[in-house]
Amino acid sequence: MNLIEYGLTETIKQAAKSFPDEILARVTEQHRELYQVISAAGEFSAQVSGKFQHNARNVTDFPAVGDWVMLTATTGQQATIQQVLPRKSVLTRGAAGSEGAGQIIAANLDTVFICMSLNADFNIRRIERYLTIAWESGAMPVIVLTKADLCTDLDQKLVELGEVAIGVDIIICSAKQNEGYDELRKYTDNDQTVAFVGSSGVGKSTLINGLMQQDIFATKAIRSDDDKGRHTTTFRQLLKLPTGGVVIDTPGMRELRIHTGDLAHTFQDIEQLAAQCKFKDCQHQSDPGCAVRQAIEAGTLPIERLESYQKLQRELTYSQLNARELENEKIKRMFGSKHKMKQMLKDLKK
Structure with a gap:
């Protein structure tokens, strides 16, 4: 595998040299305590080592999708994660059901696509909430407005958005009319890592399918009773894009709790x-x-x-x-x- 195609940079290469006896890899999937990682030697299933687990101070110390990690290989396609390399950015939210705990959405991002549909689910206050965690992450937020074909008052919505999205690029998309993909691709060249975040059913999976130029994720139509989409993504996943960058799809969030924010x-x-x-x-x-x-x-x-x-x-x-x-x-x-x-x-x- 060529890790440059998965976002490998000179900074990561230098950091990995501190562990000459271990294998560099990037986390592509997370399923509770189990991870899927990709290295120059191929793909592995992985778990953190006992020492890592003992030394971790909190949940956010554990690997997340997008992290660069150092492995020791075991038998077959199994590996053990020994350490997480320093993150250049980390997008977090408040963990559900626990006061003060954080949860990593994705790590080492260059751009965060904040998705919101232009139908009845449009909510300015929610945009402010997403922008607060995105600016704190260290990545660049970009607002992606989906389902433009269902919107009859686009100009008014853009005026409202302009009052809160100060200094943030806005991309208008319509999967049905195949609009907005060229603008999205401008952020996905070379070693760039992007993530799509937003409420359930706003069309993140549909946009990623368009960028991947194939149907990777199943999608569902919006509900007629409340004009909202239905949740399709169930876990975080990193994918290589045809344009050269990588994209992280995340499950939709009904509620976004703030853990840290700018x-x-x-x-x-x-x-x-x-x-x-x-x-x-x-x-x-x-x-x-x-x-x-x-x-x-x-x-x-x-x-x-x-x-x-x-x-x-x-x-x-x-x-x-x-x-x-x-x-x-x-x-x-x-x-x-x-x-x-x-x-x-x-x-x-x-």
Whole structure:
């Protein structure tokens, strides 16, 4: 196998030289504790070593699709992952059902295609959420609007999107009309690694099939009752593209929890206004001299955008706390302090 076709760069080559007795490979699939990897010697099924598992501090230390890893081969087509090489970018989300835990969506990306359909599922607030994790990842976000053939108010949607997608390229696609593929291919040349993310049924698999020039993934039509697509991808997978780059398909996400994020980049307009507020700790509520509130009153900043910003701020704060700290933070937000909460309960009993 020629690993250059799978995104191998000089930086990765140099990092691999630190482990001369091990085999360089890239993770192409992940199924819980099992991985599929590709090396110059071919494809292997792999698991992490006992030492790796013992030394891992948290879930995000484990390999993910897109990672470059060092292997020791065992028997047949089995291998053991000994280490993960340094990542140039990593896209993460909050893990479902656990406070403060992160989950890697994909690693070593150059571009993150944030997909959203132009039908009734179009949601500006969701775009802000995806942009927040994409900017933090170290990769470049690009917004991909799908199912343009179902949209009757494209110009209005682009105006709304332009107010939140500051400095982000936007590609309009229609699989039915075969539109948008040439623009997508511009990001997939040579050693580039791209990933498609978005809600279930927005058309990610259909776009990848178009880039692959063959039907790799099964696709399903949108539901007539709620205008949403149906989930098709069930696991993350890395594929070599005919254009020379590689693409990672990811399962659709009904809910995107924030684990880490770059709010300053996503909400540049609010950050710039906040710098003009009279007080540095301005909460943008009823504080005197608040430039953010003045912009809302003047109609130059939608209040929904500020509310989205503040909501994501709270999520980022909560994601770094343990259960006790999280409880105390919520009490502080609702009542001001534990003492005030107890006093309010006492007054209610009276």
